[in-house]
Amino acid sequence: MVVSKIVDLPDSSENGDDLVIPDMMFTQGKEPVGVSMALSQSSSSVSSHPIDGPPCHCSWRTVLVMAWTDENPGRCFYKCYLHGFFTWDDTEEPHGWQKLSLLEARDQIHRLREDKKSLYNKITELQKQLTVQATAEPAHRPAEEEIDLSTTQNSVYSNREKMLRQSFLISWGGCIATTAIMLYSLKPYI
Template sequence: MAKSEWSSSGARSSYKKMFGGPLCYCKKRTSTAKAWIDDNPGRRFWLCDSHGFVDWVDKEEQNEWQKQSLLEARGVMDRQREETKNLKQLLRTTCQEAPAEDSTALLLEEGSKLAEEKEKLEIALITSVEKKKLLRQFIGLSWGGFITTVIIMAVIMVKK
């Protein structure tokens, strides 16, 4: 019995997916939509274009943690949308307020700052390369001195 109920509901759901949802009482075909109200966030329902809500697609209710997670995600998305909208408005306002001459002066000033920073970095690079060369020379000379000392000690010990 359970198998036949399952298969018939499976047939009904595949029929609904192929041809839309169940019929509304006005005999129009319904489509799926998602509810974003606090009581049922993210829960799917059948929607009639004329009358709105018809029935739930997801028959079982969500757990409390699912509701909480969806509400938190909705809050984050709303804040991000608002922030994006504000940033776009700020960008539009800034672009409209700044005349071309001001932006050219700002670009020239920024370019000169970047050129100064580039010069400082080039000087720092040259200094670090020179320090690296000196360190290599020091290590080479140290090894040379160590090897010479070991050879002298070995010769002295062999002579004794």
């Protein structure tokens, strides 16, 4: 197994993520098979397939990645995940309003991720409380609050009877109205 540290990525600097690549995934002179797939799931990837960049010192292809550091926000570079080789894709560093906009966007993304995490934690906490409350509630329910099953069944049956009566009356009314219309239209012929 080959383990290399992912650097200049917003998530990996906080979590300490490592990219683990089995040795059998490599062939001499080519990029590792699993690197492009791992990058497609990362928010710092520019594309899901490797872009031909300058080769590493080991003659393997490099992968295009985007940096999100304070010094180089949104700046693309080519990187070899095994040896740490990198070179900038562009020659010009972001500056002025572009740099400020990229830093603000990065900070907003971090805030939104934290908000999302806190909301998921809150949902989990509320679900646990609801589960505890649901399991504890039947044991502590007073006898006068219990629902009488026979009363409920009687109300259901009476509602069904009302519906049947109404549908019966409506169908007979429709039948009588149809007969009357037919007789009225046939009146000149009789």
